[in-house]
Amino acid sequence: xxxxxxxRKLRREAAVKPAALDRGKAVLMAAIRxxxxxxxxxxxxxxxxxxxxxxxxxxxxxxxxxREVPAARxxxxxxxxxxxxxxxxxxxxxxxxxxxxxxxSPKRAGTTTQYITVHVDDIDAHHQxxxxxxxxxxxxxxxxxxxxxxxxxxxxxxxxxxxxxWLREVPQ
Amino acid sequence: xxxxxxxxxIRRSLGxxxxxxxxxxRHAATLLRFLGRRVGAGVAEGLVGELFRIAFERRKTFDxxxxxxxxxxYGIGSNLLLKHRRGEARRLRASAQMAAAGEAADxxxxxxxxxxxxxxxxxxxxxxALPDGEREALLLFAWEDLSYQSVAEALELPxxxxxxxxxxxxxxxxxxxxxxxxNRERSR
Numbered sequence: 356x357x358x359x360x361x362x363r364k365l366r367r368e369a370a371v372k373p374a375a376l377d378r379g380k381a382v383l384m385a386a387i388r389x390x391x392x393x394x395x396x397x398x399x400x401x402x403x404x405x406x407x408x409x410x411x412x413x414x415x416x417x418x419x420x421x422r423e424v425p426a427a428r429x430x431x432x433x434x435x436x437x438x439x440x441x442x443x444x445x446x447x448x449x450x451x452x453x454x455x456x457x458x459x460s461p462k463r464a465g466t467t468t469q470y471i472t473v474h475v476d477d478i479d480a481h482h483q484x485x486x487x488x489x490x491x492x493x494x495x496x497x498x499x500x501x502x503x504x505x506x507x508x509x510x511x512x513x514x515x516x517x518x519x520x521w522l523r524e525v526p527q
Numbered sequence: 528x529x530x531x532x533x534x535x536x537i538r539r540s541l542g543x544x545x546x547x548x549x550x551x552x553r554h555a556a557t558l559l560r561f562l563g564r565r566v567g568a569g570v571a572e573g574l575v576g577e578l579f580r581i582a583f584e585r586r587k588t589f590d591x592x593x594x595x596x597x598x599x600x601y602g603i604g605s606n607l608l609l610k611h612r613r614g615e616a617r618r619l620r621a622s623a624q625m626a627a628a629g630e631a632a633d634x635x636x637x638x639x640x641x642x643x644x645x646x647x648x649x650x651x652x653x654x655x656a657l658p659d660g661e662r663e664a665l666l667l668f669a670w671e672d673l674s675y676q677s678v679a680e681a682l683e684l685p686x687x688x689x690x691x692x693x694x695x696x697x698x699x700x701x702x703x704x705x706x707x708x709x710n711r712e713r714s715r
Contacts, residue, residue: 358696
């Protein structure tokens with residue numbers, strides 16, 4: 356057999372997963388966005404400690420609709436995510452392995468010392484999505500006075516999230 | 528109505544960066560397969576976005592006289608793969624074992640199967656032992672079915688250089704595969 360034919364025998368077919376293509380495209384589109392509009396850097400960026408950053412990330416994306424900031428991810432030698440950032444609207448939050456910077460997940464600490472308010476466009480749809488994704492609802496969805504509609508949820512490690520939509524902005 | 532060529536799309540993307548998304552839609556699956564063959568699906572997934580990000584950032588340097596961007600994208604991918612040589616070598620050895628097992632299943636217990644078990648790992652080692660430039664030209668040609676011209680565009684070489692690299696690669700392989708031929712020693 357000719358050398359090139361032997362080399363061809365070692366060629367493997369490779370499958371293409373649509374999800375892999377989507378993730379690749381997200382990286383490209385982020386680079387494009389950055390050129391069109393250089394990256395926002397909010398003045399204040401809270402960072403939340405988690406025991407399992409990867410699990411937290413996928414929950415926050417699935418349940419709350421956050422998006423990972425491309426190229427923000429730091430990975431440990433064992434492949435686990437050490438830290439990353441998520442964005443939602445014009446807000447940004449960091450997720451990091453607990454223990455670093457002296458901060459611990461509520462799951463380990465046994466208590467929360469803060470909660471985060473997130474403004475959303477469609478609170479009912481957001482609430483549905485969180486429910487469907489298994490978020491623990493700790494403040495039922497309701498109208499507060501006639502100002503805003505709000506609910507509160509815990510993520511899997513116990514960080515507390517407060518989602519609200521201002522009602523006055525809705526044209527009467 | 529003809530769809531615009533890659534060159535036209537890339538030219539448009541200089542003023543309208545979003546247009547570059549079309550280059551991805553056209554070629555990402557091909558490049559993902561290429562990377563997957565070389566370093567496995569897991570690593571390839573992480574590389575494909577990176578490949579197109581680099582392409583996007585270098586799009587000003589794309590030679591607009593080429594209609595297709597595919598060879599150029601392969602070239603960027605080849606460069607990225609240089610950082611993953613160890614994973615590539617591992618995968619190649621695994622492919623050799625699979626190929627040998629495949630042959631063995633085809634012709635059970637025959638002398639040919641026995642030969643295949645010995646031969647394919649040697650082919651893998653021989654590919655590994657090639658100088659980077661020869662290995663890359665060879666794999667683009669043999670695995671990706673690129674023409675000499677496309678390999679030349681991918682590696683940014685004159686076509687004559689590609690031809691001589693492939694000839695050298697063939698000669699190297701022949702030598703390395705000869706009985707008693709010198710294979711690079713494996714560590715461990």
